[in-house]
Amino acid sequence: MAEIQTDCRTSTHAEPCREIDPGSVIPVVDEIITQYRSTRGALIPVLQSVQNLLGYLPKEILTHISRELSIPYSEVAGVVTFYSFFSTTPRGKHIIRVCLGTACYVRGGKEVLQALTRELKIKVGQTTDDHQFSLEIGRCFGACGLAPVVMIDEDVHQRVKPNAIGLLLAAYRDDDDQDRGGSDEKA
Amino acid sequence: MHRITINGISTEADQNTTILAAATQMGIHIPTLCHLEGLSPTGACRVCVVEIEGAGHLAAACSTPVRDGMVIRTHSKRVREARTTVVELLLSEHEGDCQTCQRSSDCELRELARELRVLENRYTGEKPMTMIDASTPALYRDSGKCIKCRRCVEVCTGMQHVGALFPQYRGFDTTIGPAFSSSLDLAVCVQCGQCAAVCPVGAIIEQSHIEQVLSALEDPNKQVIVQTAPAIRAALGECFDLPPGTLVTGRMVSALRRLGFDAVFDTNFTADLTIMEEGTELLMRLRDKLLLKLPQVPLPMFTSCSPGWIQFAEYYYPELLANISTCKSPQQMFGAVAKTYYAQKLQIDPKDLVVVSIMPCTAKKYEAAREEMHSSGYRDVDYVLTTRELGDLIHLSGIDFIDLPDDTMDDPLGISTGAADIFANSGGVMEAALRTVYFITTGRSLPARDLHIEPLAGMEGVKTATVLLQDTVDAWKFLEGVQASVAVAHGLGNAAQLMDRITADPDEFLFVEIMSCPGGCIGGGGQPRFTTDAIRTARMAAIFAADEGKTLRESHTNPAVMQLYDEFLGSPLSSKSHHLLHTQYRKKQQS
Known part of the structure; x- marks a missing residue:
């Protein structure tokens, strides 16, 4: 795969995510499409790879994928809007996903979400002004025994308490190598 | 063969049969909502659930194949209760302003609720947000009424x-909608209206021109004339509960006269004119290729009557646009001729002439609004009513359609041949063209039984035929012995399949007819609901009967068309013809 100069990666990249010029990344997107073109059900892996690369899915890129894979744009958009994992706007350096699946909801997921919106001063689907955090809702990470669960990037945080949110975010905000307290379990 | 038992009755069913099909064969009616004949079942609505002995949960009859030994109950208490709940939940998310809904008389959800005796709704929660989309000239969408059955998705994607x-x-x-719930004008939509034809509720309907037509009819300063497409006469009766396939030409003319139109004309007239222009155009292309040996003559030539197909090509086959006949559709030829030739004959200012079309089609509303369609100096066709809208207008005006006497179309734009009638059927434009092209090149009528080219009729998606040109007259000697190979496709999915075949072998065919809708115009997006293949076949038979009932059955024998050439146009493809009757197409960007 060709190298790409972009500061938009989902989780581990140093710079926060900004809007990119879609035209400049078409060759790399085409490489991804080529990898999957002959496979059945190519759309979702292509979308995942492109989002991993760019940090989000610009609409110009989605129309390009639609044409290249001969899948109607309405269907591409239907898949992107169905899965909360996909985003069409640039997202922050860290993605916070609050699980509101049944178990987490019952055990206080909603209160955790409220605490996060207060703390970050953004709504679900938005990104903080400093591009540090994006807030999203998840629908079950398969860690119901640890409810309520919050995922920040790849880290799963278990039995999160609303009043401990500040502490949880601080570890990411500073972006040093201190222990972030996430369990090793991956979603 | 599988032996199954439905409601205690034992029967045999083929292993690929669904429970729904097996039950229907036994005369058992399982209610459905999302199910559409001929398209893959989505099982989205869950209305058709049935109980299978030994299975833990209910199964959707439309998408469950029978298995040997299956014992099925289609109307048990458990099934009835489940269906009721499903319908109640659908109703709970449906913006049901039934009394003022355009679909109040044929709403399938309302009929279903009645059939299942849903007499109250236990679920009265939040309703989804209503978004109105009136962004296109042809279609009007109301998301609040949508019940997400996905029929429109199936026809738009699967069929078209x-x-x-x-x-x-x-x-x-x-x-349900275009990408990111945008408006339809921002999407690749050809406005064929097949979505509106299958929507069970009022979520997708045509943009109505009824009010504009009424205002024009009531304006004393306007001459309002009407043209009726060939497909209307075979379907309008269904708006008045006549059996599908009842030919109502005479009563339709009476009704239009009673509505107050100053003259009742026929799109058939310009269908004959189209054949004169398009047939000549085809012969010129053949001359360029075969006699003059010019390079890159765009063949096969494609027909251009169907505005949905034109947009489909503009989006998806821009490299083939030169192959499409430059002829405008009969609707647009009529508008251009009416506001020039007819206005001059009547000695009226074309600005005071209002041209109304009755069309089986929603895309015709879009076509009339295209910027190219102003060659008379005015908008050539002012308003377009679908067959359904004409039915509504007749009801609204207190006209008892069933008992109307027969009447005939007016001179001169109401005179037509049988070749024009068959424009309504898939394969008909091709047959009409071949009747005239054969006559021009050989001096004889097409040597086919009853003038019909049988392989081109019927519901097969892609149809082909060859006609041998023999004993040609002197002017067309270079066509002697040519096997004229032609192809016909209806439904844009079939058209796409044919386009791929043509791209692979551009020399296989000389002439190709494409119609956007299944069955052709008789199955158009503006026809009375609900159209099935059986209804399409009945309408097609009525159209052939109309053709066979005429004395003149070849376009070049239409005396009024000949008079138009003598008095006004000169000859086919003259400069005046080019200005008024021909157009051009342009590539459109997908999404």
Whole structure:
């Protein structure tokens, strides 16, 4: 795969995510499409790879994928809007996903979400002004025994308490190598 | 063969049969909502659930194949209760302003609720947000009424290969529509209206021109004339509960006269004119290729009557646009001729002439609004009513359609041949063209039984035929012995399949007819609901009967068309013809 100069990666990249010029990344997107073109059900892996690369899915890129894979744009958009994992706007350096699946909801997921919106001063689907955090809702990470669960990037945080949110975010905000307290379990 | 038992009655069913099909064969009616004949079942609505002995949960009859030894109950208490709940939940998310809904008389959800005796609704929660989309000239969408059955998605994607509509977002927030729930004008949509034809509720309907037509009819300063497409006469009766396939030409003319139109004309007239222009155009292309040996003559030539097909080509086959006949559709030829030739004959200012079309089609509303369609100096066709809208207008005006006496179309734009009638059927434009092209090149009528080219009739998606040109007259000697190979496709999915075949072998055919809708115009997006293949076949038979009932059955024998050439146009493809009757196409960007 060709190298790409972009500061938009989902989780581990140093710079926060900004809007990119879609035209400049078409060759790399085409490489991804080529990898999957002959496979059945190519759309979702292509979308995942492109989002991993760019940090989000610009609409110009989605129309390009639609044409290249001969899948109607309405269907591409239907898949992107169905899965909360996909985003069409640039997202922050860290993605916070609050699980509101049944178990987490019952055990206080909603209160955790409220605490996060207060703390970050953004709504679900938005990104903080400093591009540090994006807030999203998840629908079950398969860690119901640890409810309520919050995922920040790849880290799963278990039995999160609303009043401990500040502490949880601080570890990411500073972006040093201190222990972030996430369990090793991956979603 | 599988032996199955439905409601205690034992029977045999083929192993690929669904429970729904097996039950229907036994005379057992299982209610359905999302199910559409001929398209893959989505099982989205769950209305057709049935109980299978030994299975834990209910199964959707439309998408469950029979298995040997299956014992099925289609109307048990458990099934009835489940269906009731399903319908109650659908109703709970449906913006049901039934009394003022355009679909109040033929709403399938309302009929279903009645059939299942849903007499109250236990679920009265939040309703989804209503978004009105009136962004296109042809279609009007109301998301509040949508019940997400996905029939429109199936026809738009599965049948038409357009893919303008798809479920967007998730759960309660789901809407059916273009990408990111944008308006339809921003999507690749050809406005064929097949979505509106299959919508069970009032979520997709045509943009109505009824009010504009009424205003024009009531304006004393306007001359209002009407043209009726060939497909209307075979379907309008269904708006008045006549059996599909009842030919109502005479009563339709009476009704239009009673509505107050100053003259009742026929799109058939310009269908004959189209054949003169398009047939000549085809012969010129053949001369360029075969006699003059010019390079890159765009063959095969494609027909151009169907505005949905034109847009489909502009989006998806821009490299083939030169192959499409430059002829405008009969609707637009009529408008251009009416506002020039007819206005001059009447000695009226064309600005005071209002041309109304009755069309089986929603895309015709779009076509009339295209900027190219102003060659008279005015908008050539002012308003377009679908067959359904004409039915509504007749009801609204207190006309008892069933008992109307027969009347005939007016001179001169109401005179037509049988070749024009068959424009309504898939394969008909091709047959009409071949009748005239054969006559021009050989001096004889097409040597086919009853003038019909049988392989081109019927519901097969792609149809082909060859006609041998023999004993040609002197002017067309270079065509002697040519096997004129032609192809016909209806439904844009079939058209796409044929385009791929032509791209692979450009020399296989000389002339190709494409119609956007299954069955052709008789199955158009503006025809009375609900159109099945049986209804399409009945309408087709009525159209052939209309053709066979005429004394003149070849376009070049239409005396009024000949008079138009003598008095006004000169000859086919003259400069005046080019200005008024021909157009051009342009590539459109997909999404």
